[in-house]
Amino acid sequence: MPFDSLAEFWSMGGHGFYVWTVVLFFALLLVLNLVSPSFITRRIKARLKRQQQLQQRR
Amino acid sequence: MWQWFHKWGSAKWFYQASAAWSRVFGYFALLFLTLGLVWGFVFAPADYQMNHNYRIMYLHVPSAMLAQITYLLIAILGLVNLVWKIKITPILARAVLPFGASCVLLALLSGAFWGRPTWGTYWIWDARLTSTLFLFFLYMGLWACYSLLPASMGRNSAYKAAAIVAIVGSVNIPIIKFSVEWWNTLHQPASIRLTQRPAMPASMYLPLFASIIGFYCLMVYLMLKRARLLLLEDELHKAWVKEVEPKLVGGS
Amino acid sequence: MILQAVNLALRFDDWQLWRGLSFTIAQAELVHLRAANGRGKTSLLRGLMGLNHWLEGDVRWAVDMQAEEDFAAKVLFVGHKTPLASELSVLENLQLLQGLRGQVSSQQQLAATLQDIGLQGFADMPAKWLSAGQSRRLVLSQCDLPSLRFWCFDEPFVALDKMYVEWLVAKIQAFQLSGGAVLFTSHQEIPGLAARELYLD
């Protein structure tokens, strides 16, 4: 175990800012990638709804 | 063999089969990423100079690797689409593109944040950083092709055109790298170039391996997840969609 | 037989306009393609010419028309557009149009062609000064090339005045007599053209 305390873990030997920013950015991109397929689902649903409305009007 | 190939042409078969695969790869991604990153960021020993900064490596190396592999994958999928006209390949290529672009971004940012304490600056015109930057623009160009070209030439033609763009780009990537390295040796003082790292002990590179495998699994998982939906979107009017997803399509 | 179309379908990505269209065009046959606006007449014609991938299905040409150079020499397509280079003269454009089909005409022949379409004396004028009707006549003048066997015209009578409508009708009838086949669309009723009608639905 290279870290003696939690505070030391956060500070990463003084490089905490750099290390954790990168980790944060990774988490952000990961979340974005995981969530973005739902945009496609929403697009599909909107299209289906539009089609249905068109058909009902007929 | 031929039948196996033929199966890949069937959208319905792919849609049904990929559900399970994507789940499997999702779990593997979770497992290996957790393993690699927790091991790397918490348990791996500090660098020989008592430097924790190097831990960025556990994100930087896999993302830089996958950034290039993904572009290559898109080009190969494009080639398969042009030669064998397998319908699912352009959708897979489109589906994996955001992941590749994210990897480039992560590689660039982690490179900059690793470089700042190491070289004293966020950005240097180092050969690797520079060629990664141009890789990012290649991704953006390809993305623009996928999103803009269907309007001007129709979807199927746009897929083929984007495949040609990806192939041209992938032929260019090594040339760009080579030229940037040449340019780099002309202009940069040798002192601040990335040189080979000292050999790592196993406790440092094993988590790196885990993390790389995790990124690969993540790529497949995200690709399949997106591809299923994109396929559904492209083929919304087809009969098989109603059959497979009655709740989505049939419900009125 | 000039061309046989089997089980054609027109699909723009998600919108299928029609499918299951089959027809044959034989020699010396005149076919008038009819449909309401937006039913894909132009797309069908362009698809037959290999210019539109949205047309799916099988288009079989006569054996002696399949090779690239045969196709160029034997099939004439005149669409809505007039493929003229605006900075080139009328004569140069005429030579170019014929050259694209591998034909080289003598000066006398060219002069005769210009006379025929009423452009004598305009030979050296840049094509950009031509009126719509004049440009269309210039493009249609290719139909005199002797190697042609099939004409495919998209609204050929548009922009032509009465005299040149009759001129084109005469051309079509003469071509038919010599064994050529014509597929065309037209919104106007053209007197004197007894054509088989093909409906798109």
Add this chain to the structure above:
Amino acid sequence: MINAMLRREWLLLWRRPQDMLQPITLLLLLILVFPMALDLTQFSLPSLGWPVLLNAVLLSLLLGMEQLFAEDQRTGYLDQVRMSYGLYAYVLIKLVCHWLRVWLPLVVVLPLVIFFYQMPLSALPVLLLALSLASAAVVVFAAFAAALTLGLARAGMLMALLVLPLLVPVLVFAAATGQAVLMVEPWQGAILWLAAITCLAWSLLPWAISSVLELANH
């Protein structure tokens, strides 16, 4: 048929002088305005001339290039070509003629750059060769992007996004050639790489361009 296509492009090359003058006017102005932004006591003009020229060439050649196939598409000439001898010959002819259209004015501009940026006149032949190769590569890559964006409104942004990253090697080796010549160092290595890239581009991209043009539906 090839003769007809060749004759058409050749005649058009001379009938449209504005097409030849437009990029070169921009190029000349860019080059002549650039020193105004510099503190000439700190920068040496001779070492700046060549890189500035290269970047200006990239920009000015890209500008308006999206129109390369647009008119032939609009008039239906492209359809006639697709129906006759196919697109490959057409693309090659179009590319060669367009390259001549941009190359001829460059021959005039280069001595001016050498004069205004106080570069040695002895560098002219090698620089001209490098400029010819680089402009040929730019033309073929930009034509690829022009074929892709045919029929798109506001294609200029997409053109730049697609083309500029691909042109990085051309820029690097052309710049390296000029730098070596001006420092009186061996320049052959760089220019050979430049020539290799240009040859590769000219042997592969015309195929890509004609297959992209083939995909058009309108």
